[in-house]
Amino acid sequence: MNVRRIDDYTYMIDKENGMNVPGIVYSSEELFKKSVDEGSLKQVMNVAKLPGIIKASYAMPDIHLGYGFPIGGVAAFDAETGIISPGGVGYDINCGVALVSTGISFDEFMPKIKEVTDDLFIEIPSGLTSRKGLKVSSSDLNEILRSGLKWAYEHDLATRDDMDHTEDHGSIENSGENVSKAAQQRGMSQIGTLGAGNHFLEVQKVSQIFDYDLAGKFGIKMNEVTVMVHTGSRGLGHQVATDYIRMLREADYSVKTSDPELISAPVRSPIGEKYIDAMRSAANFAFVNRQIAIYRIRSVFEKHFGVTPRLIYSLAHNIAKEENHVVDGESMKVIVHRKGATRAFPAGKASSPFEDTGHPVLIPGSMGTASYVLVGLRDNLDKSFGTTCHGSGRVLSRNQAVKKYAGLVEKELQEKNVYARPATKQVLYEEAPESYKNVDEVVDAVYGASLAKPVVKMIPVSVVKG
Ligand code: 5GP
Ligand code: MN
Numbered sequence: 001m002n003v004r005r006i007d008d009y010t011y012m013i014d015k016e017n018g019m020n021v022p023g024i025v026y027s028s029e030e031l032f033k034k035s036v037d038e039g040s041l042k043q044v045m046n047v048a049k050l051p052g053i054i055k056a057s058y059a060m061p062d063i064h065l066g067y068g069f070p071i072g073g074v075a076a077f078d079a080e081t082g083i084i085s086p087g088g089v090g091y092d093i094n095c096g097v098a099l100v101s102t103g104i105s106f107d108e109f110m111p112k113i114k115e116v117t118d119d120l121f122i123e124i125p126s127g128l129t130s131r132k133g134l135k136v137s138s139s140d141l142n143e144i145l146r147s148g149l150k151w152a153y154e155h156d157l158a159t160r161d162d163m164d165h166t167e168d169h170g171s172i173e174n175s176g177e178n179v180s181k182a183a184q185q186r187g188m189s190q191i192g193t194l195g196a197g198n199h200f201l202e203v204q205k206v207s208q209i210f211d212y213d214l215a216g217k218f219g220i221k222m223n224e225v226t227v228m229v230h231t232g233s234r235g236l237g238h239q240v241a242t243d244y245i246r247m248l249r250e251a252d253y254s255v256k257t258s259d260p261e262l263i264s265a266p267v268r269s270p271i272g273e274k275y276i277d278a279m280r281s282a283a284n285f286a287f288v289n290r291q292i293a294i295y296r297i298r299s300v301f302e303k304h305f306g307v308t309p310r311l312i313y314s315l316a317h318n319i320a321k322e323e324n325h326v327v328d329g330e331s332m333k334v335i336v337h338r339k340g341a342t343r344a345f346p347a348g349k350a351s352s353p354f355e356d357t358g359h360p361v362l363i364p365g366s367m368g369t370a371s372y373v374l375v376g377l378r379d380n381l382d383k384s385f386g387t388t389c390h391g392s393g394r395v396l397s398r399n400q401a402v403k404k405y406a407g408l409v410e411k412e413l414q415e416k417n418v419y420a421r422p423a424t425k426q427v428l429y430e431e432a433p434e435s436y437k438n439v440d441e442v443v444d445a446v447y448g449a450s451l452a453k454p455v456v457k458m459i460p461v462s463v464v465k466g
């Protein structure tokens with residue numbers, strides 16, 4: 001493997017052995033040296049071997065090992081002649097983040113920290129079970145798959161403003177007919193739930209503003225309390241991924257490369273089209289899942305403070321999208337896989353109501369450090385198909401984290417004045433803040449690479465862990 005540093009924030013993996021394009025990893029020298037392992041660089045190279053890949057196989061500074069594609073990976077394919085790969089989307093289809101501003105200051109919040117966090121823990125169920133998910137009928141579920149937030153709007157569970165502040169307005173067109181009964185069964189009772197492990201709900205304090213004008217336009221104030229939710233398509237999306245990976249293994253016209261996890265199909269093939277359709281259904285399900293969580297957060301804040309939190313943005317960081325991009329001076333339709341990577345369309349490319357600013361980009365860090373709101377920079381259209389990182393990214397596996405930090409995380413959070421409500425002790429250790437890269441360094445790197453710039457920084461106040 002020949003990896004070269006080509007500027008302060010860019011590494012190139014030269015084309016070799018069947019790679020159709022080079023690999024590009026955006027990272028600072030320090031971050032690269034201490035946190036990028038050979039396994040994930042191999043994955044960047046494997047992705048570069050897929051047919052129809054355009055320009056490069058990209059990775060963001062939060063890169064780490066994933067299923068087939070690295071997490072933090074970005075790859076675009078010709079929408080006619082390229083491929084689609086479930087490994088480039090991930091098992092949690094439309095895993096993503098939503099952020100609300102509450103209008104409550106940190107000082108107003110603190111006296112009620114325990115009651116409010118405990119209520120959030122109850123109202124937005126976490127852990128593997130699905131108690132207290134929203135009850136929906138199977139015809140409702142079908143409508144959710146087909147129309148996403150439009151269904152929530154029609155049932156008074158989302159406002160126009162919520163739709164405006166959700167990626168793709170929370171509704172991606174599809175038939176709703178390619179999701180198995182088993183997948184539907186798993187999702188049925190899980191709407192409005194967090195799920196386990198890495199998923200969380202966090203109350204935060206706005207601790208730093210880098211761009212007052214943009215922060216104001218996004219509706220975020222200094223010292224205000226925000227609430228961030230990280231969840232995706234739960235069992236439904238996982239089952240869709242499982243179903244289609246199995247079907248692709250059995251289909252004779254699927255595209256196989258050296259890595260069986262990179263199984264893919266031509267975009268224009270019956271199974272390729274079906275997977276894309278089913279992935280879009282699962283994405284709509286995830287948009288509704290986050291929306292119901294937001295709805296429940298609102299009712300908790302209405303009860304305790306008499307205020308209704310406003311949605312700043314809800315976005316996907318595991319998804320493949322059909323988009324138009326300029327390649328070699330010409331506009332073309334491509335399928336962009338963002339796997340643990342976030343769309344960050346800048347001013348001029350973002351859709352309404354963010355045409356003039358770019359849309360907010362939500363970057364969780366860890367429950368012991370910080371999180372950010374960024375905005376995409378114009379250069380990213382050329383450098384990463386309008387994409388930036390999705391978090392800080394793991395440096396330790398869950399097992400390693402437990403071995404190293406079991407019994408220590410409670411004390412660390414206490415010292416940092418973060419009140420934690422984990423579903424289990426285990427999850428607290430697996431998610432030890434030290435098991436992630438330093439979010440400040442990751443944000444520095446995406447800024448340095450001209451992909452996105454910081455607007456606001458938030459620090460954790462209390463956290464509910466799946
Ligand atoms: P993923 O989608 O890859 O599981 O995780 C997204 C990112 O969320 C991780 O890379 C990590 O930086 C961040 N993260 C994980 N747990 C927490 C948490 O409890 N609070 C915050 N603010 N961020 C977290
Ligand atoms: Mn997820």
Ligand code: MN
Binds near residue numbers: 096230317
């Ligand atoms: Mn995620």
